[in-house]
Amino acid sequence: MTDLAHPADPLDAVARLEALRAAIARRARDCGRAPEAVRLVAVSKTFSADEVWPTIAIGGQTVFGENRVQEAIPKWRDLRARAAELGTTIELHLIGPLQSNKAREAVEHFDVIETVDREKIASALAHEIQRLGKHPRLLVEVNTGAEPQKAGILPEEADAFLALCRDTYGLTIDGLMAIPPVGEQASPHFALLGVIAKRNGLNELSMGMSADWPLAVQLGATAVRVGSAIFGGRAPRQTPV
């Protein structure tokens, strides 16, 4: 059996990245959108710094997503330092569930936090942003499928939560993020996210992964989060994320 977590040749990741970028641009044009209106967040979770490095050094990728704060910190301390030697600045997105006791580290280490989803997190982030004087861009995660095990604010609570973030905690929210339920048609979920964003005057829509990014681009994604289509398969997790 091949080890899915470790693709044989990291240069493959660069080739897949370049092909993906071209495909995203093509898809955007086909949907009547500007190619530069869709950003690619390369999801590097579970892959080591050495596995990710060629996509930066050779592939020129600068925007990455990680879903665990503790995994990301040492890895990206290393990768940011290496990138800095090339004059490259990395933009790191937190795309996994955030616990309030990790809010400080999240604000310190991430440029974009995509998973603001409850008052406790909004409050903790506001506190740390104030304390550290660092302002990561923020997205609210919406649990469009109302799945009990999944993070994200429920769709019917999204408007009130966005108002709470703004009015009570002084947070600027740039947009919304969603992960549609596994095994369901993604399009109604992407469409719902777009509707909630529009009625709240939000421009950023982070939606679409390896399996469904073309649909997300069609339905207005401004960022797609793609991991396995670039880096290869990941070993199954022991614990749910």
Ligand SMILES: *Cc1c(COP(=O)(O)O)cnc(C)c1O
């Ligand atoms: C892992 C992950 C992705 C990327 O998934 P792939 O199917 O590997 O492209 C995107 N978004 C989130 C929130 C993730 O956890």
